[in-house]
Amino acid sequence: MAILAVGVYAPATLLGPLPAASATTVSELPGQTDAAAPVLAADGASAVILAGDTTPFAQGGSTEALPLASIAKLVTALVVLDAKPLAAGESGEAHTIGTPDYQDYIDYSGGGARTVVVFPKEQWTQREMLQALILGSSNNHADTLARWAYGSVDDYLTAASAWLGAQGLDGITVADATGLSPDSRGTAADVTRLAALVQAEPAIAEILANPPSALVNNRGVSNTTAYLAEEGITGISRSYTDEAGVCLLFTASVPAPEPDGEPLAFSAVFLGSPDYDTLESDVRALMESAVAGAGTVPLIAQGERYGEFTAPWGATASAVAITAQSRRAWAAQDASLLVELDELSTAQLGRIVGSVSVSTPGGEHRSRLELDRAITDPGPAWRLLNPVPMITALLASVQGS
Structure with missing residues (x-):
């Protein structure tokens, strides 16, 4: 054994x-x-996303969908370009201002909403209409573009809903082409993702980078998106309504502290700021924190x-x-x-x-x-x-x- x-x-x-x-x-x-922390506003809703990311890394305030004000016009621009693509540098098709377009101008300007002047039978190219929409925040051009691309504002809204769903932007809904309706709403998280889509659209990126001095018949247009450029900010949309408060969507870049380092590039949104002074204070605080966070940590x-x-x-x-x-x-x-x-x-x-x-x-x-x-x-x-x-x-x- x-x-x-x-x-x-x-x-x-x-x-x-x-x-x-x-x-x-x-x-x-x-x-x-x-690690340095981003400083975001306590009022309303805010979020920040790094360039190249698909998800915001920080949010402040409410996570609920809030009124968008003129940020809704960016959805209008993107959905119109989905139906009628426009390459950078192109003028696109021409549209003749008709009675509905002129009536929109009369109605919106009479109500104190932002407009860019149009007259019946004027010829506006697609690029000029987009410039008026994005830079001038023209409410009458929002409706004109929606009708021009989709036949009616209602048909545009149907297309916009489908487009938002296809992009995975379930936190954004639009009830009009202008953003004047308080039912055009979005979460700060999804609005920062919208900023990436805006930057990736060549026609819009070119318009934001090269604002024109005049439109049809040398008609002036004020660039409503310009904001704190000395801080490294490029505004995408800046607006106010009684229901939405002050809303700002922008991209920004701050230099890296390391020699030959990559700048810190990001997009941020503030929704529902109570006034422009508060917004400026909040944006400057965010930018100061961005300078502190421009370095890298292992x-x-x-x-x-x-x-x-x-x-x-x-x-x-x-x-x-x-x-x-x-x-x-x-x-x-x-x-x-x-x-x-x-x-x-x-x-x-x-x-x-x-x-x-x-x-x-x-x-x-x-x-x-x-x-x-x-x-x-x-x-x-x-x-x-x-x-x-x-x-x-x-x-x-x-x-x-």
Whole structure:
């Protein structure tokens, strides 16, 4: 019986599987410096999104949909361009001002709403109508464009609803082409995403970058979007209604503190600000925080240890990150760490053994992990002298097969 036992035990321990190494992970982000926080308004609703992101990383105030005021005109411009594309530098089709267009001008101007003057039988190109809409915040041109592209304002609204759904902007609804209706509403989060679509539309981007000095018949147009340009701001929409309060959508850029660093580019929105003085104070505070957040902080450091393996026979190795990941300090708030390690018994130096990911409100940043040293077989002596872990590993492998 002794000979039989030795004949079974020896092969089982010498040739059988080794027990798995125990694995521990770090629970906090190593090496991360304190990140600057964006300063957003307590009034109304506000949000900020970095250029290139699809999700705002910070929001302030209400998360509910609030009246949009003239930000709704940007939806009008985008939906019209969806039906009638216009390349940068092109004038587009011409539209003859008809009775409904002129009546809109009379009605809106009589009610104190923003308008750009039109007269019957004038010829307006698509580009000129968009310039009046976007830069002059012309309510009469909003309705004119909606009818010109879709036949009627009601048909435009149907198309706008479908377009918003297709873009995933479920937090925005429009009840008119102008934004004068308090039922044209949006969440700050989705309005910042709308800003990215505006910037990606060449015809609109060109209009915002190159405001004209005059339109049809040398008719002047005031650029209502211009706002605090000395702060690095490019206004996209700035407006007021009694129901909406003051609303501002803009893009901005502040220089990086590092030599040859990338500027910090972002879009932000303020909805429902009580007055223009409050808005200016809030925007300046946001820009000051942007300057503080223009630098980068490490989220994942190359070569940093994110896990540790310890074999039952005492061998150890660390799981270290292969790829460095960093984030703008401004956008590194509320970062959370997740480390996933594979099960192993022995492994060579450099083997991929898991991953580390850091989630921020603006997205996930990820790196694979590799071993910084090999974990080798302990040899026959350890195998023979440690029956409990060896037999346990053997039984586990049999049960798992």
